[in-house]
Amino acid sequence: MEIKINNLIKRYGSKTAVDIPDFTLHEGEILGLVGNNGAGKTTLFRLMLDLLQADSGTVCMNGTDVARSEEWKTFTGAYMDESFLIDYLTPDEYFQFNGRMCGLDRNTVNERIRRYERFLGPEILEEKKFIRNLSAGNKQKIGIVNALLQNPQIVILDEPFNFLDPTSQSLLKHMLQHYGEEHKALILVSSHNLSHTIDLSTRIALMEKGSLIRDLDNTDGAAGKELEDYFEVKEEN
Ligand SMILES: Nc1ncnc2c1ncn2[C@@H]1O[C@H](COP(=O)(O)OP(=O)(O)OP(=O)(O)O)[C@@H](O)[C@H]1O
Numbered sequence: 001m002e003i004k005i006n007n008l009i010k011r012y013g014s015k016t017a018v019d020i021p022d023f024t025l026h027e028g029e030i031l032g033l034v035g036n037n038g039a040g041k042t043t044l045f046r047l048m049l050d051l052l053q054a055d056s057g058t059v060c061m062n063g064t065d066v067a068r069s070e071e072w073k074t075f076t077g078a079y080m081d082e083s084f085l086i087d088y089l090t091p092d093e094y095f096q097f098n099g100r101m102c103g104l105d106r107n108t109v110n111e112r113i114r115r116y117e118r119f120l121g122p123e124i125l126e127e128k129k130f131i132r133n134l135s136a137g138n139k140q141k142i143g144i145v146n147a148l149l150q151n152p153q154i155v156i157l158d159e160p161f162n163f164l165d166p167t168s169q170s171l172l173k174h175m176l177q178h179y180g181e182e183h184k185a186l187i188l189v190s191s192h193n194l195s196h197t198i199d200l201s202t203r204i205a206l207m208e209k210g211s212l213i214r215d216l217d218n219t220d221g222a223a224g225k226e227l228e229d230y231f232e233v234k235e236e237n
Pocket residue numbers: 012015016017035036037038039040041042043044
């Protein structure tokens with residue numbers, strides 16, 4: 001599995017939200033996408049998921065343009081925001097509904113959800129509340145686990161550490177690393193948390209004003225110093 005971006009441009013009026021000439025991601029990588037507010041991270045992910053139409057250029061997954069075929073949906077899982085959830089269902093109903101859409105029976109869904117029991121916790125697994133009545137963190141957890149439900153080869157998560165308590169943030173890092181190794185998956189995660197991004201990612205891309213301005217190998221945290229220097233605000237005299 002790979003994702004290949006070619007001459008991808010998305011503009012809003014005179015503003016260029018994304019402008020990426022050439023970028024390729026490979027199986028087994030965990031990409032951390034970082035950049036300040038408005039850098040274009042969410043827009044890039046939405047283009048990858050065909051939730052937005054590009055002005056020009058392509059995103060190809062496994063050789064197929066995501067805007068021209070639905071095939072990528074069979075091997076891609078994603079969570080962007082609450083709009084991915086169905087708030088009048090309970091978590092179990094939501095998982096089962098999505099499982100059915102992917103051709104999974106009830107037992108398979110239950111077995112896959114059980115793997116994330118510790119991350120999800122009892123409020124999600126036992127209380128039968130509607131999703132709309134859960135906390136922001138618990139909604140986020142449901143969306144993340146749902147993205148992994150069909151064992152996708154490509155996983156895209158927009159700011160997954162948001163709203164999570166510190167224990168859940170730590171569990172999520174381990175979960176994603178384990179998932180990536182087990183499934184040889186390509187995982188993309190955007191985050192404002194540099195420390196988690198450095199711990200989790202094998203590669204880190206830095207976005208600014210719609211462009212990818214750095215593409216860093218992060219084997220053994222090698223990108224840490226450069227990232228911290230980039231984001232450090234120097235005091236002016
Ligand atoms: N629907 C829209 N209409 C107009 N401009 C938009 C729209 N969506 C995004 N933009 C602009 O595109 C740019 C990139 O936004 P985007 O949300 O992708 O950034 P981001 O890196 O995800 O930011 P953040 O870290 O704050 O979530 C911003 O300048 C934003 O204002």
